[in-house]
Structure formats: C-alpha cells, structure tokens
C-alpha cells in the first residue's frame with residue numbers, strides 16, 4: 019500500500035505519554051521506544067527484579083516439566099481423560115447396572131468411577147480410549163470386578179456391537195512418547211472445555 023502524505027502526517031501528532039509499568043507507581047513518562055516501560059532509574063530496578071523473578075519461576079516450571087517421568091505423564095493424561103469421561107457420562111446410569119450416576123454425584127470424587135471395559139492392567143494401550151471407559155458406580159467398578167458381563171451389555175447399548183467387537187480385538191498402539199502424552203493431555207482438556215461450553 020502506498021501511504022498518502024496525509025497518513026504520514028498522522029505520525030507527527032505530539033508523542034503520547036505512557037503509564038509506568040511498575041505496580042503502584044502512578045507516574046507517566048514519554049517513552050523513547052516500544053520497550054521503554056518505566057518512568058526512571060528506581061522503577062527500572064524494581065521492574066528488572068520483578069522480571070527476573072518471573073523468568074526464574076518460568077524456568078523452574080519448565081525444569082519440573084522436563085524431569086517428569088513417563089509414568090508421571092501417563093498419570094497426568096489419566097486425570098484429564100477421567101475428567102472428560104466423568105463429564106461426558108454425568109447424566110447417564112452406570113454402564114453395568116441401573117444405578118443413576120447423578121444420584122451419586124454428591125459423594126466424594128463425584129460418587130462414581132471412570133470404569134474401563136478392558137482393564138488398564140490387561141490392555142494398557144486402551145487406557146485412554148474413549149470407547150473403553152465409561153461412568154460406572156463404585157460398587158460395580160470396585161466390588162464386582164468391573165462387572166464385565168453387564169458392562170458388555172451396557173457398552174453394546176451405548177456404542178453398538180460392531181464397536182464393542184472392534185474394541186475387543188484392538189491390540190495396537192500404546193507406546194506413547196512424552197510429547198504424544200503431552201498432546202493427548204492437551205487434547206482431552208480441550209475436548210472437556212468444548213463439551214462444557216456446549217452444554218453450559
């Protein structure tokens with residue numbers, strides 16, 4: 019685009035003042051350039067110290083993230099995954115018995131579990147598969163060994179026989195790398211946020 023002389027004269031208006039970036043300082047000053055953010059030397063020192071503190075905290079956060087083990091990342095994904103399943107199934111009945119899940123919702127931990135059809139122990143590659151996990155009452159999940167026979171009936175009603183059979187012979191995948199786990203966690207969180215927004 020060619021600038022007209024009129025547009026150029028627009029930049030000749032008197033320089034604006036800027037509010038000092040230091041919290042609690044009410045001074046205004048004339049900025050020399052875009053990165054000039056404080057009113058004077060005293061505020062510059064305060065600002066630099068705050069900036070250093072912020073960067074240190076950021077580095078500490080990043081370092082912590084880096085030293086997390088793979089199993090810690092898996093645990094993180096599990097939290098995000100379970101939250102998604104529990105929200106998705108919040109109005110359902112237990113996948114393997116007629117217990118209505120919302121009636122349990124006042125109990126600690128939401129009152130119901132995220133129960134896996136094929137267990138995390140025997141099919142770890144399906145631990146983050148949304149077909150394989152459903153809201154389940156604690157009685158079924160913990161005291162009836164997952165109530166597998168009734169789970170299958172409930173699962174067929176929800177996702178259909180073909181999907182259940184596909185799930186039953188699914189043996190692939192699972193050896194996620196840490197970047198994959200991070201992406202999965204972000205994806206489950208995004209799906210949950212979207213679902214919450216859509217049902218708000």
Ligand SMILES: [Zn+2]
Nearest residue numbers: 038043057061
């Ligand atoms: Zn200042």
Ligand SMILES: [Zn+2]
Nearest residue numbers: 112115155158
């Ligand atoms: Zn149940």
